[in-house]
Amino acid sequence: MNGLEHLDRVAAALAKLPGIGRRSAERMAYSLAGSAGNALRELLEALKAASDNVRLCERCGGITTLDEMPCRLCSATGRDSTVVCVVQDPSDIVALERTGSFKGRYHVLMGVISPLHGESVRDLRLGALLHRVEAEGFTEVILALGMDVEGEATAAYVAELLKGRNVKVTKPASGIPVGSGIRYSDAMTLARALKGRQVL
């Protein structure tokens, strides 16, 4: 391979990441070559360390390291073991933890039902979820799966699976985002917000 072919291979690997188009992947790859090797070495070392150490928790599917298995959130004794929050992706856990308002356990599905992207029910960690609901005795399952069509379809499917298992199934409220106004909200969001209105 010549130099450009090597960079094209880097660009192809970068273009598979979310939000990165072919053109910006090329710009990134070429800039790695142009910066006298420092940026390239830095990225390489960071990726090597991540590749050697980062793993997904065998229990919840969240991000952890080889030497913390199960992860801190699964093994923490101070957390509420009666409620589990089901999410699509490990990074959803990071976002939820940032709020500081959930203190239960997590379970990552590793996707949602999405025939268009080739993700079917079989690819999801649903068996593991059913097993945990049984084994860990959760009394509530929160389906925090995103308010798009795929997220809602997956939530409906999981709720159906959990029926008759003596567990309360909930999902986060959908409505007007904090800081936004009535006039800036789309009709669907407003309809949801009205339907889910709360007594003051």
Add this chain to the structure above:
Amino acid sequence: MNGLEHLDRVAAALAKLPGIGRRSAERMAYSLAGSAGNALRELLEALKAASDNVRLCERCGGITTLDEMPCRLCSATGRDSTVVCVVQDPSDIVALERTGSFKGRYHVLMGVISPLHGESVRDLRLGALLHRVEAEGFTEVILALGMDVEGEATAAYVAELLKGRNVKVTKPASGIPVGSGIRYSDAMTLARALKGRQVL
């Protein structure tokens, strides 16, 4: 370091690349962890191969490999050795080669004079350019440096340096891009296009 800290390190390295903000770097890093290691391994191997093999040509500064030094474009016998095209970045060579309309040599400055970005005259490969003009006996130097303020300032500076060295200094025409119309061009571009008008 825990898993998230490893990913944050990857995100920090990615965020240094052009066009990548902190948020999209985080999304990229988390997606690398979520995809069961395949995307991570692929990117890691591509970067490793690039890091081991890709080098900048000692002569022109373009992209090449360890075992092609000087690069193909510098050592090609079929190219015109009387004209050198001076560019800002190795990737500019790729863009110019794609046109198929330049068959001379190249010289990469590795930047332009840009006090705002901490790039001064000293960081550029100007000594090497003057040496090559002398040693290789170019009769024309094309300053293909971009039509922004920094590119034009650098072109003016290099042209001044080359004065009295018995070499013709030129730069590419500035004007209306192919496929665009008069009404879509900004005033500066139109003024340039008029000033540089050609006899039919």
